Amino acid sequence: MPLYKKIQVNNSTTVFVWKIEEDFNWLFRHVELRDVSLARLEKMKSESHQRGFLSVRHLLHEAGYTDFDLFYDENGKPNLKDGCHISITHSHNFSAIIVSKENVGIDLELQRDKIVRIADKFIDYEFEYLDKEAAEYIRKLTVIWAIKEAKYKMCNSKSLSFKDNMKVIAFQLNDSKGTAFIKQNDFEKSFMFSFEEFENFTLVYALEN
Structure with missing residues (x-):
């Protein structure tokens, strides 16, 4: 399938979403990979992860880049050689990237009941306004x-x-x-985020205020 969704966040920030319906062979044939990326792909034991990895390279093409423009720092954060910021996510049969001149982040999650069981591991303050009995509880989590x-x-x-x-x-x-x-020791920063839902998935992308 071609590009599933494109979101123009602002003049310098764009989100690209791919619905992964193609098989591995099609995805692999239609991209060029650096040797380091090919080696990383070959180490993946799950075809689902391989297809997610390859679909991200197709999204790079949609954004005007290739795998050769992408590199990772010592912490594993992706970067683009032209200095633009990029963030990457994939979950099940969807993948997405956000490209910007600003620092940005993106995540894509399947809405599942099991998030309720782990909520207390990532939530503290937010319990003050969440209604555990509400129909929308899982979506908000x-x-x-x-x-x-x-x-x-x-x-x-x-x-x-x-x-x-x-x-x-x-x-x-x-x-x-x-x-x-975010607040940690002397570091404090605020972020704006936007989100949307489609096909039981939640897409979130964030920019610094």
């Missing part, structure tokens, strides 16, 4: 997890705690946007 994942990618720090260092301000699902904060 998914948004909160995804925004914290996106912020984690932006800050590129493995020491951040989703529960202790990240706070998502109360939001409504029909708002499709919100504000979140």
Whole structure:
């Protein structure tokens, strides 16, 4: 399938989403990979992960790049050689990237009941406004997890705690946007995030305020 969705966030920021319906062979034949990427692909034991990896390279093409323009820093954060920022995500049969001149983060999550069982591992402050009996509880939990994942990618720090260092301000699902904060020691920063839902997935992308 060609590009599933393109979102123009602002003049310098674009989100690209791919629905992965092609088989491995088609995805592989239609991209060129660096040797390091090919080696990484061959180590993946799951074909689902391989197809996700390859679909991201197709999204790079949609954004005007190739695998040869992409590199990773010592923490595993992706970067583009022209200096633009990029964040990458894939989940099951969807993948997405966000490309910007600003620092950005993106995450894509399948909405699943099991998130309820792990909520207390990544939520503290947010329980003050969440209604555990509401029909939308799982959807809101998914948004909160995804925004914290996106912020984690932006800050590129493995020491951040989703529960202790990240706070998502109360939001409504029909708002499709919100504000979140990170505070760790002397570091404090606010973020704007937007989200949307499709086919039981939640897509979140974030920019620094």
